[in-house]
Amino acid sequence: MSQGQHNTDPHSPQFPAPVPAAPTAGPSHGPETAVAPPGGPGQQLPDQPAGGGEPRQRLHPLSPALHGAKSLVVVIAGLSWSTLSRVGFGWFAAMVTVLALGATVLAVVSWYNTGYHVVGRELRVYEGLLWRRTRAIPLERLQAVEVVRPLLAQLTGLAELRLEVVGGGKTEAPLAYLGVAEAATLRQRLLTLAGPGTAPGPHPATTATDGPGIGHGAPPVPPGRALHDVANRDLLVSQLLTPQALLLPLGVAFVVAQFLSEDSWSFIAVASTLTAMAGVLLQPVRRVLDDWNFRLAWDEGTLRIRNGLLETRAQTVPLSRVQTVGVTWPLLWRAKGWLRLRLEVAGYAAGEPDDRNRPDRLLPVGDAHTGERIVTEVLPGVRLSGLATSLPPARARWLRPLSRRAVGAGLDEQVFAARSGLVTRQLTVVPYARIQSVRVTQGPAQRRLRLATVHVDTAGGAGTAALDRDLAEAWWLAAELTARAHAARHPG
Template sequence: MSQGPAGPGPGAPPPHPGDGDRPPASWPGGARPTPEVPGPWSRPGPAPGWAALPPPPAGEEPRQRLHPLSPALHGAKSLVVVIAGLSWSTLSRVGFGWFAVLVVVFALGATVLSVVSWWNTGYHVVGRELRVHEGLIWRRTRAIPLERLQAVEVVRPLLAQLTGLAELRLEVVGGGKTEAPLAYLSVAEATALRQRLLAVAGRAREVAPPAAGEPPTPAPAPAGRRLHTVRNADLLVSQLLTPQAFLLPFGVAFVVAQFLSAGSWSFIAVASTLTAMAGVLLQPVRRVLDDWSFRLDRDEDTLRVRNGLLETRVQTVPLHRVQTVGVTCPLLWRMKGWLRLRLEVAGYSAAEPDDRNRPDRLLPVGDAHAAELIVAEVLPGVRLDTLPTTPPPRRARWLRPLTRAAVGAGLAEQVFAARSGLLTRRLTLVPYARIQSVRVVQGPAQRRLGLATVHADTAGGSGAAALDRDLAEAWQLAAELISRAHAARRPHRHG
């Protein structure tokens, strides 16, 4: 690994700052430079605060701060959390006046903490690492190796849109959550930093760091090639064709019956009922808001997804990081011929409990023709209508009396395909080069019937499985998967 012009590379921690180093009393132009600190093994300095840190070595990129409006946005988010945490029951017990006092006190405290956090947070790129520095009493430095970068997204919640700011989120291999959420930056700075990190991660070209004291120059966003745009009308109809929409009238009737029987129309009862109804509608409404104005572009070797109404997102996923592609066709969508496409990125999709934080949207709703075009871009040469999937043997009906015909697996030229599901049909495509391990598993009932399940595991965690295959066929399938995985990865090893 080569070292940048800034000095030590990411593998060697720089020396600890001395106690006698002191920055000048004033900075030209009112801008305070962001000095360099030790690497990921840093320890607390002699005194809290940035003033105890020495200036960066000559020629090294200075540390950048987040936008000055970041504490205000964090404080506003904390205010919403505080109001939700106090709940309606607190309002009924203490009254509106004391409730407002509690909200103000908690909001001011959260804002003060946000200001302190912003003052002691900085970031910069050192070699092939993004380093994020934070902490007041105990200083912490997180070093994110950019060669392990999986996806980068620019997120703009509603308040960030109103103030012209954005949040940058990074996902790395093996990460259990989002790394280095830089909130908040200006839109231009977030876009430029995203392009620079992707360029360094992909080894496409080295982007020179800005000179000391100069702001980063925004990189021009590539035009890209439009793959698909989802009609908002189709998105709305698709969420009406969900179990929540069909069960909502029954839920409303149940709540009305409860009110009539109890004879209570107090403020607390009405507020609780509205909260319960909002919970029922939350999932379909959230999907509409998240996937509003969905656009999918391709920029050279990356996919770029733009979506969102109240919170806009621009997600960038390198194509060579895609582990699997999933096709889902719910029961109620079949009358329209619609389906949904999702992809899995290593260390990202399976680890995030909230699906809004996953860069897995490939097509929220669309017809078979649109799905074929998108799959051909992600997995060249793969056609959904010609995949050679076969069902398990007839004796597997003892284990799957209703779903045996819906289960199947097969080996295409480029991918391993596995389908399942009776009411909601699912198809998973795994490129051979992404297979990390192959397992043959037998349960007690499978052993009596001479059946076994073959799992093709990926770095993303889920992979695909050929369910209830004949035992001899399962071992043959496992051997073939291993052979094809080795053959698919061989050119990359020498590349």
């Protein structure tokens, strides 16, 4: 069964009495994206938008070349080695050339008919040749803005601007590609207009400075007050202390044994093993490349994050959109006292197939002191070491014989905290003002043991849960969380 607002025993010994929660801003609502065809098929972009205002801007002239290079790689991969062996090198080269030229022409035509401009507090993006489409993105729905620079963009001094809005199923209006300075200026302008009560005005002055990376004109170093720079040495060591890295010697030994054993040698088996090893190593290698030179800064209520080696990213996340903060202690990191911090951001596209597109990185690796300092910056007044949680009742051991003492939940003055995990310990912190709904659920075994789980839902979609609480305590906790969430959003 599932309920959200029921009060039973307000004097339960498991949790303290209600404490007034600090007022914070509530979450935003869903997106409003208008789609309107501005003209017939094949109509060129006018220099001035209808009704006056600033002229529409096109993407950088090198954008078709970068898109054409991507298409060329796809074409060559699609033709494959077998095609080369059948038709010969000459015909193969001719096919690649024709297909690459066709892809380049399409990229140029697409670039010529793509543009953008800011109208009031909306970003409008125009695209399409035969089927024209206009996307109007209300800036008050803006969740996060990031400047992404893949390897080819770094080599040519370009960048891609990506936006996330409330309720978006995927990244909205990716503008690929812009000059680095133009992308930084547009990002700052959009964030300025997205602020409450901001009236449209001229472009704010911003300066893009070079940073480390391949090529020139790297994304600007995060402005504002620096919070923390992750040492690349710690990042490398942290990924070596993963099960994937520790199992690598066993995989190498197996491959060597396959080669040395004449009776069991098999090329297919060895190739399969090498492929599996590459897949196992892909995740830690990607994390090192993605989080290289990780820098975190605070600037007027926003987090500024810069990271990446082959693909650099400069993200801007408003703190008002942060729904939860997650803390993780992997088993092999505990000897060094390391932890990892993650964010849950309201409205961010959880359906993105690539987790690198989610702005959830807060601290890839760090010690307890650094983690506590950063959590205090994101959630003022919250001390990570001061969050107390209580265990489920003893009878919950029938459901969790090994992990009962690893789960818990507790109420702080400003946040709800829940922990879980036996091998990899996790703690999720939810400010009361970010709670969207509270649910109490029971499975068949829980009903026999008079237990229940209290789920706390947020606008980010993940939330957290207090697992296997006493039934009376679960109902009290659900009512208490509902009351505190209401008090935090309506302090008057």
